[in-house]
Structures are given as structure tokens and as C-alpha cells.
Amino acid sequence: MSKINLLKPNRENINLFLALGVLFFSLGIIDFYLNNFYEKNITGFLPGFISFFTPLIFGMIGLHFIRIEFSGIKKLDELNKNINTSNFNAALSFCIILLLIFSIPPLLNWFIFDANIAGDTKEACTGGGACWVYIKVWFNRFMYGMYPNAEQWRVNATFIIVLVLMGLGYFFPLRFKKYLTLYYVIFLPIISFLLIYYLISGGEFGLEWVETGAWGGLSLTFIVSFFSLIFCFPIGMMLALGRRSDLPVVKYSSLTFIEFWRGVPLITVLFMSAVMFPMFLPDGTYVDKLIRVIAAIVLFEAAYTAEVIRGGLQALPRGQYDAAKSLGMGYWRLHLLVILPQALKLVIPGIANTFLALVKDTPLIFVVGLLELAGMLGLAKTNPKWLGFSMEGYVFAGIIFWIICYSMSKYSYNLELKYKTDR
């Protein structure tokens, strides 16, 4: 046994240092735990300022003791390499561990252990945690808005059919692959529009008519983002081509259009579609609120899409243009067959980000009085029978939006990897 130097933990006395380190580390954790959850300060005899920092001091001493280079224990070496390389690093790691201890138990309690889910009145919520009864009771409203309960199968049916049609593209036989773009850009939107017009809106074929004001909840979020996505893409592409055109009038009008929409917030655009746009139409014409909103979002997002696509166009080397021209291709053939397929591949992440932003912007349509998920929450929260559950509502909506957006971003990441071609 060699001499023990407490400042320099070494391999010879590894057992002693490990024991000391674990002891101090757990002392720090226990001190913190008792302090926060049982309001007992075991180091209370020290002056206030020092006793406040004791958990951190203990933890750092503990981590210092187990920081033994080449200890010979694989797990310990890995641990040291990952969270414990220096005193500074150890302090940060320990702070994060404390933060986790501080936040996870109360959160779990609120979410699961103290929460209520049985029953269907406000009185069923007795625990101190979340009241999921509220979500359960209002679930239909959050999904379908004011859409009549008996007719909700129509919304479901429409979404299922559209999803199936979207998935159909995967099973196209190889012979028809070249029509895939045509199918997605032209046929699918038309079919979806007809479905929404005849099935969700109704009024014909013996289906009861449901006005757009009654649509709402998450289904409205999907409808608005679906149509905005479909329309903003071709318009954005035209604008991007227009901005790179040699013709001055085309170029500067595209430029002005793009810069205008990019310079104003979406909320003012929606205001415009709500209050200013009717003034621009002949007296007596009425355009449905939902259509106005979708048009506003399409114009707004098309400008952003255009800029993203322009980035892809600029990234292509000149040689591609020259080669295509030397084959005698005209403007449209050159762009459709050579330039755009390559450029679009480059901008998949950017486009995906724009689409994500679009989905995240849909709650803004509350400005014109359309209530999608966030709007319905606002309505439910003011219901006198269910006061005081805004937290549950927003957490619920947050989780749903998070799942949608996170899966979209992961999907776009996979798409990016799939289409990545080395140049």
C-alpha cells in the first residue's frame, strides 16, 4: 500500500477511493433529496450560504475521488470519460443529475401517480395530479371541433381514404412510376378536395350539410396543413424559377412578391384575409372563411418554399444547364427533366423545415375565428363546468403536436439520407 494522497486519486488505493467517492456522491444526493422533498436540512448547522451548496460540494468531492486514470475497470473508465473529465465537467454533470432528481419525481407524480382518469365529471378529479378526465370528456371536441357527433364517421372516413390514396404511391408498378409525380401533384389534391367537399362538408347525396365554422379540432389542423402543403409547393416552385429568370419583369415581380410575404408576420396576413380581403371583392360575393385562410397560408408559405428551392437551384453547377442546352432542350424541358429533379433532391431538409413551420403555424387561424386544437382548448378552458384545467389541455395539445412534428422531422431526415447522392 503506497502513500495516500487525497488530492490525487490513484490506482493503488482504488478500493478506498471508490468507497470514499461513492460515499460522498450519495451524501450529496441524499442531502439534496431530503432538502427538496422532506424539507430537512441535514447540514443546517453550517452557515446558510455554505449549507445551500453542500450537495454540490459533496458531489464534486465524490466525483473527484472516482476520477482515477486507467483504473482498469472498464465501466469506471467509460463513466469518467463521458461525464467526469475535469472538475468543471464534474460540477456540470452533477448539477444536471440534481436537476433530474429535482424534476422527474414531481412530473411523474403529476402525470401518472396522482392523476385521475376514471369517471366523467369534474368531481372525479380528487388527486393532486393531472385530471385526464377532462381530456377524456372533451376528446371528441378536441379532435372534431363542433362537428356533430353523429356525423364524425365522415371525417374519419375521409382521412382514412386520403391516407390510403397517399400510401398507394408506394405500390405503383414500375411501368407507371413516371406518372407518380402527376398523381401526387394533380390527382391526389383533386380527389382529396372532392372528398372533403362532398363527404366532410356534405349537403348532397343525402348527407347533412356541416358549415366550415363547425369544423375544428385536430382534424381542421390536418385539413388546413394538407391543402396548404399541396398548393404552396407548386406556387413556390414557380416563384423560385421566376426569381431566377432572365426576364426583368418576371424576375422583379417574383422578387417583390417573395420579399413582401417574407417580411410580414402570418398573423397580419390572416387579419388581411379576414377583414381586408372582403373589401377587395365585388359587393355580395362571399368566399368561405376556410378557403380564405388556406389561400393566405398558401401565399405566405409559398414565399418561404420559393427561397428554399432557389437555394437548391443555385447550388447546381452551371455545367448541368450547359449540358442540357447543348442537347437542344428548351426552357421547360431543361427545368423539368434536368434541373428541378436534382435541385429538389438537394433541398429536402429545407422543404421539410418549411412544412414543419407550416404545421406549427396552423393554430394561428384562431385569428379569424376558426378553432383548431389550440383554439378548442381556449374554448374548453372557459367552460364554467370545467374551469381550472388549462394545464392538462395545453400539455395534451403539446404532446400531440410534438409527436406530429418530431415524426415529420425524423422522416425528413431519413428521406435526406435516402436521396443523398454524392457528387
Place this chain on the structure above:
Amino acid sequence: MKLKKILPQFLTLLFIVLIFGFFTMNAQENMDTRGIEFGFGFLKQEASFDIQFSLIDYDGSKSYARAYLVGLLNTLLVSAIGIVLCTILGVVIGVARLSPNYLINRTASFYIEFFRNIPLLLQIFFWYFAALRALPMPEDASLLLGTSYMTIKGLYTPAPIWNNFDVFLISLIISLVIIFFFNRYAKRKQEEAGIQYPKFLISLGIFIIIPALTFVFGGVDLQWSFPELKQLAKTSFTYEGGVGIPPELIALTLALTLYTATFIAENVRAGIQGIGKGQKEAAASIGLTPGQVLKLVIMPQALRIIIPPTTNQYLNLTKNSSLAAAIAYPDLVLVFAGTAMMQTGRAIEIVAITMATYLTISLSISVFMNWYNKSIAIKEK
């Protein structure tokens, strides 16, 4: 060949003219039938509505133009605070994202994935309607850091009371001018003779010492007025003295900062990762210290990658601050495009002014940033 160039342009022009003509004609007709006349004269009329939170002197007897100014200043205030805070947070998180420390790295990426995938409006609602509503009433609030009170009605902090504030301001400007000239001198010395001054320390010294001197010689005086609890009615309390920061502003700033910081963090990470390893090694091999490597080699190059997308985020933050209307923070959209429009009914003029304002802010930030970007760009010979 000529026709091929002229025809599309002509068609575009025709399309634009037709659409604008159609809209203007209809607008003219609609306004005629409703007896409204287009014009901005209403801006001088008395606004006769109150605004909860205002940086400048305002009440109902002031004009609509003044109300517009109040809204604009509130928008700029929340944007400025948001930009400063989200830059700090974004840089910290972005650097943490690159940390070799597993826990820090994971925490940072969890933060980014969590906050960027939830709609901003939902986050604002969450802070305003759920989180801040859980705060205590004014009479139950406890002291925060010995000076402030955090209550359901907002944050009450001490307010500074200045004597001869203008002297202090002038001294600040003078010290900035001196720092500017000193830095130029130091740079010239370094280029000519290779002498290095501790620029940062000296600048900091000048910045602290000169304004501090005004307290001794310039008659500048600073006192703090602390918030004190005052009873209005039997169950109604408020704080007097100090500055009251409304909960709307707090919720909005929190949400904007937390949301935008995730994007800035990703920019910072991408910027630092975008610098090749060779740069670091080359700099180290000519004998620079790690601090110098970071300051003189990595950061100047990384900033070139970081700044353009970050500018976009600043613009987004400014535009997103218009979501304030959803929680009744009196920003430009709420005051002007909301209340003022309801009262005057002048949809076209007011929406046009609001949009023009945002366009001006956006364009001027991007012009400034383009200039800055150019000034730090690589100067190739």
C-alpha cells in the same frame, strides 16, 4: 426570338395589372357604398381607448398615431429583450450540444428537440394561461432575491431613480468613443510594431471608470424605489413603487426566447462543426494557445456560417412577437390592427400600415445584417 422574351413578360404584367385593377375597383366601389373615404386623416383623431402597458406617456385622449407608436414600441421592446436572451441561451445550448460530456450533450439535445417541435402559440398559451396563473396573489407573494415580488399580476422589481441622468448618458457615449479610438490605435500598433495591448480589459476599464466618475464629480445620483404592498380594497392588493412587468410580457418573452433559442443553438452547432479539424490543428501547430485558437481562428470563421441563418431567426422572432395579440399584450397588432381597427373600421389603411411597419423592420434588419455580413466576409485577393 424577340417575341419569346416579350410575351411572358407582357402576360405577367397584364396579370398583375388586372388583379390590382380588379381589387382597387372593387375596393373603391365598396367604400363608396359604405361612405368611407380612403385616407390617413383618422390618425390625428382622439383614440379614446386605454392601453394596459406603455413605455411612453399615453391615455385615451391621445391620438391614434400615438397609440400606434405605443404598440410599435411594445413590439420593439419584446423583440429586443427576446433577441438578447435567445442569443445567450442559444449559444450556451449550442456549445453544450457539442460537449463531450454525455449528460450535458443529451440535456441540450433534449431541450432542442422538445421546444422546437411544439407550436409557439401553444407555448405562449401554456406560459400565460397555465404556468403563470399558478403564481401567488400579490398579498401572498414572497420576496425574491430580497427585492422583487413574483405574483399572478406580474413581476415587481425595484426601479432606478436617476438624478442628472443625461450626464451619465453622455459619459457612456464618451467612453464608447474613447474605446473605439483606443481599439483603432491598438490595432495599428499591432500591425506596425507587433505590440499587443490587453484590449478587452482596457476597454472594460474605460467603460466602467468614466461613467463611475460622474457619480463623484458629475452630480449623478442613483436611488432605488422598492415595490411595497398596498391595499386597494378589502381583498384587492397591488404593489406601489418599483417597476411592474406585466405577466403578458413575461409569458411572451419566455416563450419567444425558449423557442427561438433552439434554432440559434442548431445554427451555432452547425457553425462550429463546419470548421475543419485542420484549422484547429494548424493553429495549434503554430503555437497559439487554446484560447487564441478559439478567439482568432475558430470563431471568426464559425461566425460567417452562424450569422446569416441567425439573422433570419431574429427576423422570425420579431415577426412572431405579433402572436402577443393572442394573450392581450398590447403590441402593434393588438393595439392597432385590433382595437384601433374595431373603432375606426378602416381595414385597408390599418392593415396596410401594420404590414408596412413589419416590412420596414424586417428589411432594415436584413440590410444591416447584410452589411455586417459583408464586413466580416473573407476578403479574397
